[in-house]
Amino acid sequence: MKLAMIGFGQAGGKILDRFLEYDSSRGTGIIGHAIAVNSAKADLMGLDYVPNENRVLIGQSVVKGHGAGTEPDLGEKCAREDLEEIQSAIDKMVSSEIDAFLIIAGLGGGTGSGGSPILADHLQRLYVEPIYGLGILPSRDEGGIYNRNAARSFQSFAESVDNLLVFDNDAFKTGGESIGEGYAEINDEIITRFGALFSAGEVEALGDNVAESVVDASEIINTLGEHGITSIGYASEPVDPGGGNSGLLDRLRGGSKDENGFSTAGDATNRITSLVRKATLGKLTLQCEVDSTERALLLVSGPPDALNRKGIDKARKWLEDQTSCMEVRAGDYPLPNEKKVAAIVVLAGVTDVPRVKDMQRMAIEAEERSEELRSQSKDNLEDLIQYGDDEE
Ligand code: GDP
Missing domain, CATH: 3.40.50.1440 (Tubulin/FtsZ, GTPase domain)
Incomplete structure (x- = not known):
């Protein structure tokens, strides 16, 4: 976009x-x-x-x-x-x-x-x-x-x-x-x-590499809506560009496992679902309760070989369950020379955000403290003037 x-x-x-x-x-x-x-x-x-x-x-x-x-x-x-x-x-x-x-x-x-x-x-x-x-x-x-x-x-x-x-x-x-x-x-x-x-959302840059399910600017705009707060999750994993989902050696070895127990080399579908989980449950740009999301968008980018519709469909269903919202959009974004697969999860309209409450609490405390300091310094100044008067 x-x-x-x-x-x-x-x-x-x-x-x-x-x-x-x-x-x-x-x-x-x-x-x-x-x-x-x-x-x-x-x-x-x-x-x-x-x-x-x-x-x-x-x-x-x-x-x-x-x-x-x-x-x-x-x-x-x-x-x-x-x-x-x-x-x-x-x-x-x-x-x-x-x-x-x-x-x-x-x-x-x-x-x-x-x-x-x-x-x-x-x-x-x-x-x-x-x-x-x-x-x-x-x-x-x-x-x-x-x-x-x-x-x-x-x-x-x-x-x-x-x-x-x-x-x-x-x-x-x-x-x-x-x-x-x-x-x-x-x-x-x-x-x-x-x-x-x-x-x-900037689909023109894709040239001939048309995505299976394109996410264009209007899908991003519809996800963000007309009011609300948005947090973004992200996870990526390096891959061999143009090397398919796995190398021969990896396939013979049965693929290596990441910390979630998913195959990192063997299976594009598993990789996509694993990355979407990591993106959603890992560090978000604003920590929030995922089930307070109103609308979500999921995007997977990477070399064309590493993307598939089945993985994205599975990941979208999983995200629907997690967010308990009906409006979950999804798409892929092929990047021919890319050396990683990345999942981006957009959680729009989130309402349960502890960090915002915490910030508001800190704001009230800072306000009270500066009010206290103001009245203290007013008293101190009066004392000083008074003291000066007494000295004369
Ligand atoms: P302004 O110039 O008066 O608008 O104020 P600043 O932009 O300098 O600072 C506002 C706040 O932005 C700071 O309190 C930091 O939290 C944050 N900040 C400042 N510089 C950066 C930066 O380069 N990156 C990020 N992520 N945050 C920054």
Whole structure:
């Protein structure tokens, strides 16, 4: 599917940059137009792939190019002030080519957190195409302020977009490293999952390799619906491209087994069902109860030899049972020179999400704590003034 992508704030810009790199190196054609919006000049200058003319500096009269820090109210103000500037950059796109908009933002900071819901509202008024958000949640150890910002923005962003696709940094930090060092790896994970999803809908890139059951942009749009939260599962396994489902030696040996006891070399059907289980029951971009899903989509990509309809049908039935929803779409995406088979599971309209409740709890605690600090410092200041008076 072809998207107009808008990276809002620092995280949004960096992730957009990575999407552009992915798109140009793989020739997927998923990006129809790319714009980076920020109130911090230095962040915009640090991007590598977004064309200079599509980098929009907002809120100069408010923050003088220095960014909105951790103040979403400032981010919101900057966005409102310069909506026209953003719109002029969007106007450069060929709108007939675009299937949907995607606004990408880290929800814990200031610019993206405060600005993206404002932009989403604005685009909803102007375009018939769906407006999606890709919202990045802060890790828990970033602390109360970031989680408070994210809790607020999560609510307003979810209300202003047709679907909020969520990625939780907290679930993807790797042991020991600081979150800053880990961003490159985390961003790779984001691009792998969302890049694979959006490429699947971009059927023109397939050429002669027509999939048995194609998933096109409209199936992705129907799955995401017009309201709700989405989480994505992903699992992949290396294969020998063009080597069929197994090598001769592997077949003679009876194939090796993975940790679930399925044959990794012997059987395309088993591999597909095993990968779909791993994708659904493993790490999701937003941890949630799978049976609270409203609509689901399952995609399997890989070399044509490793894909088959039976595997996808079996996996779809299994996913129907797990999600207990009636609307489960499925399809494959053949990639002739690919060295892995990958399963992507889209869980749309999820409602049982413990992480969101946790974030809201952290937000309330942060609010109470800052209220306490405010009244303490007011008392302290009064004491100080009083003390000063007494001294004279
Ligand atoms: P803004 O520029 O004011 O919108 O704020 P930032 O985008 O710098 O930060 C907001 C939040 O985004 C942070 O609290 C982090 O959780 C997250 N973040 C920042 N940079 C990255 C990044 O490169 N990748 C990911 N996944 N998250 C990031």
